[in-house]
């Protein structure tokens with residue numbers, strides 16, 4: 001059920017404990033969990049209620065991601081169960097697999113379920129209401145302004161959560177001097193071209209990633225099985241590569257060369273964006289917190305962001321619930337979100353950002369060598385890939401895959417740097433006063449300081 005907005009006079013008196021902007025995975029999960037703790041929550045979404053959940057996505061999620069976030073496993077929303085992810089070098093040479101059960105989702109049905117669960121907990125849902133900016137009062141966020149049917153309305157709250165995805169609609173309107181307001185560099189945006197296609201026989205129960213850098217330089221192509229003979233297929237590349245040559249013509253090369261897609265029938269196509277950066281070094285301000293893609297929580301190596309959106313929503317709900325229970329919402333109080341997120345997931349994704357920079361700098365042949373080096377074991381369990389690689393004997397690796405010693409030492413240096421970044425993030429400062437020093441060290445590890453305070457949009461050109 002969506003609620004029609006009342007007039008401005010009535011609206012200006014309207015107050016909530018928490019206002020959540022964006023009813024994607026992050027926003028719907030967070031608002032449900034906070035309402036469950038007995039707080040009054042408004043969830044504000046720019047789209048009509050019926051289209052919540054529609055999202056350009058590969059639709060694949062590991063079962064462990066639901067367990068980690070404490071979100072009930074999908075049932076009716078599952079289109080296929082999968083056994084893991086297979087990695088290919090071009091055109092179709094399977095190198096290794098990471099095993100672990102997963103599902104491919106009907107994203108629309110999944111989004112509708114999460115929204116319904118939020119409303120069942122008493123969350124007030126406002127559809128077709130686009131948040132335009134944060135309300136600021138005495139150096140704190142005091143809510144948001146949203147546009148509904150051409151009118152601006154105020155939603156006030158002790159805590160405001162920005163879960164508006166890559167647009168970061170609230171965060172981008174915060175004062176540029178606030179660390180949480182830093183903008184996303186365009187080079188760190190992944191552009192995805194996705195097609196649904198009907199193949200001639202059912203695709204196997206694996207998500208398949210193809211590292212064909214002629215088709216998808218700096219990224220990858222994928223085929224993910226859906227219900228029956230339907231597949232979700234496409235490519236994800238860094239922003240710069242999406243401009244040089246059209247995504248569609250890049251995808252055609254993959255389509256021509258992949259035997260599983262031969263004679264397949266086009267159903268529909270779309271384009272979508274995902275952040276491929278390390279998580280925001282701080283995701284909080286006074287009365288404010290940001291989660292999911294709005295906080296760059298997707299995995300910078302592959303763009304997987306459904307699990308991170310659910311997890312960051314859970315951590316946010318725990319922290320916000322405990323803060324509101326004590327009647328506080330200052331930056332100091334909300335800071336625990338940063339510490340927890342970095343401890344549970346952010347440390348790993350910050351390290352992955354280092355590895356993704358290394359990958360992007362490789363030539364097509366070097367990517368194949370890298371995959372072969374990783375393919376010394378044919379099957380991995382989720383999470384043990386990099387530890388395995390770092391223990392490999394250098395000479396063994398050179399002999400096995402015939403790569404140059406300089407490449408191997410660069411690779412091993414990258415893995416050491418990943419580890420250092422990950423350790424640094426696990427030692428996240430427990431108080432804001434120590435943040436600047438911690439941040440300077442992080443920038444030193446990650447390379448150039450690519451994020452600057454924003455001037456207009458959240459994305460810099």
Ligand SMILES: Cc1cc2nc3c(=O)[nH]c(=O)nc-3n(C[C@H](O)[C@H](O)[C@H](O)COP(=O)(O)OP(=O)(O)OC[C@H]3O[C@@H](n4cnc5c(N)ncnc54)[C@H](O)[C@@H]3O)c2cc1C
Nearest residue numbers: 022024025026046058059060131165192272292293305306
């Ligand atoms: C091509 C592609 C393939 C992907 N494949 C996978 C995959 O296979 N597995 C995986 O785990 N992840 C994948 N992802 C990433 C994943 O889809 C996202 O990380 C995830 O959906 C992020 O969820 P979110 O809730 O943070 O943001 P979103 O899902 O983007 O939700 C944001 C919500 O905010 C609303 N909104 C935006 N602006 C406003 C505003 N001003 N006011 C009010 N509401 C607003 C939007 O309408 C939307 O409902 C892929 C992404 C892309 C682009």
